[in-house]
Amino acid sequence: xxxxxAQIDLGNIDAVAAPCNDPLLLPERKLSQIEIERHxxxxxxSLIICRDEKGTLVSYFKSLQSGFSSPGK
Numbered sequence: 001x002x003x004x005x006a007q008i009d010l011g012n013i014d015a016v017a018a019p020c021n022d023p024l025l026l027p028e029r030k031l032s033q034i035e036i037e038r039h040x041x042x043x044x045x046s047l048i049i050c051r052d053e054k055g056t057l058v059s060y061f062k063s064l065q066s067g068f069s070s071p072g073k
Contacts, residue, residue, distance in 0.1 A: 020046070020054075021050065023043045024042055024043055
Protein backbone atom coordinates (compact mmCIF):
# COMPACT_ATOMS: atom_id res chain seq x y z
CA UNK A 1 0.00 0.00 0.00
CA UNK A 2 1.48 3.39 -0.97
CA UNK A 3 2.46 5.75 1.77
CA UNK A 4 0.88 9.20 2.06
CA UNK A 5 4.45 10.47 2.21
CA ALA A 6 5.47 8.81 -1.04
CA GLN A 7 6.99 11.17 -3.57
CA ILE A 8 4.84 11.61 -6.67
CA ASP A 9 6.58 12.25 -9.97
CA LEU A 10 4.47 14.67 -12.00
CA GLY A 11 6.95 14.67 -14.85
CA ASN A 12 8.40 17.72 -16.52
CA ILE A 13 5.50 20.08 -17.14
CA ASP A 14 7.51 23.29 -17.57
CA ALA A 15 7.33 23.29 -21.37
CA VAL A 16 3.56 22.86 -21.57
CA ALA A 17 2.84 24.98 -18.51
CA ALA A 18 4.52 28.02 -20.08
CA PRO A 19 2.26 30.68 -21.57
CA CYS A 20 1.58 30.58 -25.29
CA ASN A 21 3.72 32.78 -27.53
CA ASP A 22 2.48 36.27 -28.27
CA PRO A 23 1.41 36.97 -31.85
CA LEU A 24 4.19 37.98 -34.21
CA LEU A 25 4.88 41.68 -34.41
CA LEU A 26 4.26 42.96 -37.89
CA PRO A 27 6.68 45.31 -39.59
CA GLU A 28 5.61 48.94 -39.52
CA ARG A 29 5.23 49.22 -43.25
CA LYS A 30 2.67 48.28 -45.86
CA LEU A 31 2.62 44.49 -46.26
CA SER A 32 1.81 42.52 -49.35
CA GLN A 33 -0.98 39.98 -49.30
CA ILE A 34 1.52 37.09 -49.24
CA GLU A 35 3.39 38.64 -46.28
CA ILE A 36 0.13 39.02 -44.37
CA GLU A 37 -0.80 35.41 -45.09
CA ARG A 38 2.63 34.13 -44.02
CA HIS A 39 2.47 36.00 -40.71
CA UNK A 40 -1.10 34.78 -40.15
CA UNK A 41 -0.08 31.18 -40.91
CA UNK A 42 2.85 31.33 -38.46
CA UNK A 43 0.64 32.73 -35.70
CA UNK A 44 -2.07 30.17 -36.41
CA UNK A 45 0.41 27.27 -36.31
CA SER A 46 1.83 28.56 -33.03
CA LEU A 47 -1.66 28.74 -31.49
CA ILE A 48 -2.50 25.20 -32.63
CA ILE A 49 0.72 23.80 -31.19
CA CYS A 50 0.12 25.64 -27.92
CA ARG A 51 -3.49 24.41 -27.74
CA ASP A 52 -2.37 20.83 -28.28
CA GLU A 53 0.30 21.12 -25.59
CA LYS A 54 -2.17 22.58 -23.10
CA GLY A 55 -4.66 19.82 -23.95
CA THR A 56 -1.96 17.23 -23.27
CA LEU A 57 -1.27 18.81 -19.88
CA VAL A 58 -4.95 18.87 -18.93
CA SER A 59 -5.41 15.23 -20.01
CA TYR A 60 -2.35 14.20 -18.01
CA PHE A 61 -3.63 15.80 -14.81
CA LYS A 62 -7.17 14.46 -15.29
CA SER A 63 -5.69 10.98 -15.64
CA LEU A 64 -3.50 11.55 -12.60
CA GLN A 65 -6.48 12.80 -10.59
CA SER A 66 -8.60 9.80 -11.54
CA GLY A 67 -5.76 7.55 -10.37
CA PHE A 68 -5.95 9.11 -6.91
CA SER A 69 -9.73 8.80 -6.67
CA SER A 70 -11.08 6.03 -4.50
CA PRO A 71 -13.30 3.45 -6.20
CA GLY A 72 -17.00 4.11 -5.66
CA LYS A 73 -16.64 7.87 -5.26
